[in-house]
Amino acid sequence: MFGLFKKTDLPTEKEALPGRDVALRVAQTHLVLNNPMAEPFPDDMEFAMFGMGCFWGVERLFWQQEGVFSTAVGYAGGVTPHPHYSEVCTGMTGHNEVVRVVFDPKVISYQQLLNLFWESHDPTQGMQQGPDRGTQYRSGIYTYSVEQLALAQQSQKHYQSALKEKGFGAITTEIVDAPTFYFAEDEHQQYLHKNPGGYCSMRGTGAVCAVAPNQVAL
Numbered sequence: 001m002f003g004l005f006k007k008t009d010l011p012t013e014k015e016a017l018p019g020r021d022v023a024l025r026v027a028q029t030h031l032v033l034n035n036p037m038a039e040p041f042p043d044d045m046e047f048a049m050f051g052m053g054c055f056w057g058v059e060r061l062f063w064q065q066e067g068v069f070s071t072a073v074g075y076a077g078g079v080t081p082h083p084h085y086s087e088v089c090t091g092m093t094g095h096n097e098v099v100r101v102v103f104d105p106k107v108i109s110y111q112q113l114l115n116l117f118w119e120s121h122d123p124t125q126g127m128q129q130g131p132d133r134g135t136q137y138r139s140g141i142y143t144y145s146v147e148q149l150a151l152a153q154q155s156q157k158h159y160q161s162a163l164k165e166k167g168f169g170a171i172t173t174e175i176v177d178a179p180t181f182y183f184a185e186d187e188h189q190q191y192l193h194k195n196p197g198g199y200c201s202m203r204g205t206g207a208v209c210a211v212a213p214n215q216v217a218l
Contacts, residue, residue: 007091008127010135016079017092023082026072026183031190032063035070038183041102045069048101048113048148049076049178051140052121053129055097056191057200061120062099063190067107072100073189075182076142077174082182088136097136100181110148111155117141118159118209121202123173130201139171142178149175155209162207 030037052058055073063071075083078094088095101113121129123139143149152175160171183189192198 007135008133009091010094011079011092013079015092016094017083017087017090019080019087019093020082024084024183024185026186026189030063030070030072032193033068033070035102037070037072037189041069044104044106045102046105046110047144047178048103048110049098049142049144049181050101050113050117051077051096051098051138051142051174052117052202053097053137053139054132054199054201055099055184055188056198057202058097058099058120059190060192060200061116061202062101062113065103065108065113065116067104068101069104070102071190072181073184073191074098074100075136075184076179077140077176078179081180085185085188089134091135095136095182096138096140097184098140098142098181111151114141114151114155115209118155119204119207122168122205123159123171124163124169124205126172130203132201139173141173141175143175144178149177159207159209162209163205166205166207168205168207 059071059073075095076098077096080093083093127135129137141152
């Protein structure tokens with residue numbers, strides 16, 4: 001965090017830190033939503049996962065949305081199993097700071113979550129978001145179904161046009177199948193609820209991605 005220089009290239013599997021077999025322990029209940037932090041979740045819930053820079057502000061963005069059942073911050077997209085924050089910060093795990101969102105699709109659609117994703121950060125910055133530089137701050141959409149992948153890819157094309165009109169360059173967001181999600185340390189969960197004046201660098205571009213579900217053909 002806080003603009004310190006970090007690695008901007010991903011490590012190879014051989015270079016990555018070894019990690020461990022033991023998962024980090026987190027609270028059982030979300031401090032804001034009062035719902036479970038971990039599975040099992042109600043059968044009608046769905047998952048989404050996003051990387052948008054520092055995960056503190058990103059988690060708050062999503063827990064504030066009606067229809068979101070639970071959120072958690074963690075690490076994904078790298079090599080090291082069950083990494084710790086200090087290891088992710090070295091750039092030698094390959095992981096991104098992500099937020100996993102558990103949501104009710106009857107109340108909030110995946111497309112609405114995508115609109116929030118695109119509009120709430122700058123997806124053109126590569127291995128950086130605002131003052132935070134490093135592989136853990138890259139923009140990413142990690143999909144849980146063929147339908148989510150199609151929606152993510154098509155909304156990217158839509159938002160690229162909106163960005164171009166605002167004078168921004170090419171989107172660098174990685175859009176891939178959801179990798180293993182590793183919970184971050186408990187101190188990072190709902191961080192801005194615990195620390196209301198805490199650090200948040202999340203800034204949008206001003207470009208709008210108001211895609212309605214019926215505008216995207218699967």
